Structures are given as C-alpha cells and as structure tokens.
Amino acid sequence: MTFEEYLDIVVQTVEKNAHPGNRTVTAAALGNLLRQAVPEENWKAFGKRTLHELLADPKLEGRLSIVSTDKGALAVSLLAAASPSDAPAIETFNPLRKSIWEAFVLAAPAGRRFMNRRSGAIRVALDLAPTPADEWVEIRPIEMEAQREWARAFLQGAEGQRFPDAEQTLEAESWHPHPFFQALRVADEAAARQWNKFRSAKVSSVVKDWLTQHALRLDFGFQVARVEREEGVEATQSQDLLPSFDPEETRRVILLAVASLPLEKLLEIPIPASLLLSALSKAKAR
Numbered sequence: 258m259t260f261e262e263y264l265d266i267v268v269q270t271v272e273k274n275a276h277p278g279n280r281t282v283t284a285a286a287l288g289n290l291l292r293q294a295v296p297e298e299n300w301k302a303f304g305k306r307t308l309h310e311l312l313a314d315p316k317l318e319g320r321l322s323i324v325s326t327d328k329g330a331l332a333v334s335l336l337a338a339a340s341p342s343d344a345p346a347i348e349t350f351n352p353l354r355k356s357i358w359e360a361f362v363l364a365a366p367a368g369r370r371f372m373n374r375r376s377g378a379i380r381v382a383l384d385l386a387p388t389p390a391d392e393w394v395e396i397r398p399i400e401m402e403a404q405r406e407w408a409r410a411f412l413q414g415a416e417g418q419r420f421p422d423a424e425q426t427l428e429a430e431s432w433h434p435h436p437f438f439q440a441l442r443v444a445d446e447a448a449a450r451q452w453n454k455f456r457s458a459k460v461s462s463v464v465k466d467w468l469t470q471h472a473l474r475l476d477f478g479f480q481v482a483r484v485e486r487e488e489g490v491e492a493t494q495s496q497d498l499l500p501s502f503d504p505e506e507t508r509r510v511i512l513l514a515v516a517s518l519p520l521e522k523l524l525e526i527p528i529p530a531s532l533l534l535s536a537l538s539k540a541k542a543r
Contacts, residue, residue, distance in 0.1 A: 260303045261316070261438075262453050263295070266352060268320050268335075270294055275335050281324060284308055284331040295352050296480055316446075353461055357478045360396045361464055362404075370396040377477030394471045399463055404456070405432045411455050420444050 270290050274282050282290070288308050292299065300311040312323050312333060322334040353361075356379040360370045368382035371393040379396075386393045408427060412420060423440040426432065434456065442449035464478045515523070 259453065261450060262352075262457060263298060263300075263303060264314070264316055265450060265454060266295055267291065267311070267317070271321060271333055271335050280335045281326070281332045283326060284312070284323075284333060287333055294480070298352075298355060352480045353457075353464060353478060354480050357464060358460065361399050361467075362460055364398070364401070370398065372396060372473065372477065374471075374473065377474065394473065396467070399460065401432055404434055404459075407456060407459050408432075408434070408437050408452075411452055415448065418445070418448065420448065 267287075270287065271282050274286070274290055276282070291308075300308060303311070305311040305314070309323070309331065311317075312321060320336055322336055324332050324334045326332050360372075360379050360381060366382040368384060369386070370379065370381045371383065371386055372379055373387075374392050374394060380387055380393070386395065405427060408423075412424060412427075420441055422444060423437055426437045426440055429436070438449055438452060441452050461479070465475065467473075468475055468478050515526070518526075
C-alpha cells in the first residue's frame, strides 16, 4: 500500500463516519477507525510519529482540516472539496492485506508465490510449492501489460481532461505504474488519487475472483478488524482438530469443551428453541 492510498483511506473513513451536522470526527475516534479498517498498517509505517502529524501532511490539504470540538478535543473536519459528490464514482473495496497486494502486484522478488489454504499465509520467492503441496495455492501476479491497459482505460474515462505526459509513459517498452502515477501527480493531484483508487479497485476485483475460484476465505485477501480475523482463524483451527476422531469421540470432545465454558459464553451459543424447550421439559420432569 502506498502512502497516497493510505491517505485515501483516511479521507474515506472521515467521509463515512463524519457527524452529519458539522462533518467532523474526533481524532481519537478516527485513530480507532483506521486501526479497524487497516489493521496491518498505521501512520508510523509512513514515517508519521502521531496521527496529528499524519493529518498535518500537505497531501491532505484541501481534503481534511484539523479542528477542535466545543469541549476542546482534537477533531478532523471534511472539507467541501473532498466531498464524495465532487469525485467520479469509483467502485470501492475493503483494503487488501499488504502481503496480498505485494504478491499480486509487485514484480519483485522473483520466484513463485503461494497462499496457504488453511491460514492464508503467503510465501514468496520460491522455486517449488511448500509442503504439503495440496495445502498451497499458487498466486499468479498481475502482469504489467494488464495494468498498462487499466491505465489506458483510466485516461479514456477522464472526460475533458488530457494528460500528455502520462499518455507518453504508456508507450514505453517496459511499462511500470510508478512513472504513470508521477506524471499524473505533476499534472493533477486529484487525478493521481483517482488513479490510485481505480487501480486498487481493479486489483481488488482480481483478488476477489481468485479467492472465489479457489474457494478461499475473503478475509485471507481483504483486511478486516483484527478481532474478527483472529476469531475466524481460531474457529478454523478448532474444526481442523476434530476430523481425526470418530463421530462418538467427536461428540464427547465437543460436549466436554462446552461444559467447560462459563455461563456468559454458553448463552452466546445459538441453540434452536425447540431443543431448549425439550431440554427444559425433561429437566422439569426430573
């Protein structure tokens, strides 16, 4: 994920969570929302020691403003120029996990790339699939030629705007997105941001289709709140422990595990009402 893409997520987070009246979000709330939206990245990864330092970055000028609430708390205000109504409609996706973005997009390191079916772990720069091979799915990086075509489509969709320098990069024998982005950025900062969103949406679509094709969990590719992800992984690991038992032994192990749960956890288990009523009736009969 580039710094510009992270800043786009910051602005989108403010857009989605700003108070309707004053179009602001407190800095404390924004920090928590960003951790939930992008658990594998934070502002420190981009050289910003604090959230305030991130929000003061010149690249956010004209998009967000640092203000204070009536009670003196630090807050962030969405400026009119950053309103989603002023920007072209682009399909948005949950941010991709950093390792997934790198595996699908980056040319380096050389070698084959794989994802583990059980855990979603990524292995790169390999000659052969890790063992056991049937637990790993190979990732085919998105070719630069495909991304070049995305760039052409983006320019064709820029109604009434021409970016000659960016167009010229498309004629290079060995094309790369970075010179294209830089040419857009020099010509129009907003266009460069839109290209980042456009490209991210394309990559996300490819990843989503790939995960679906191989019957893999979507959260292996897309970032979710850390707690949700850990709970999902824990559930998967629990299921993986049981298949070695016969049905009766599996039933016994599950009942022992349930019996050890505290009452508040037992109440969270979804049990059909008919079974509860039947059990209640039997308990009264005793």
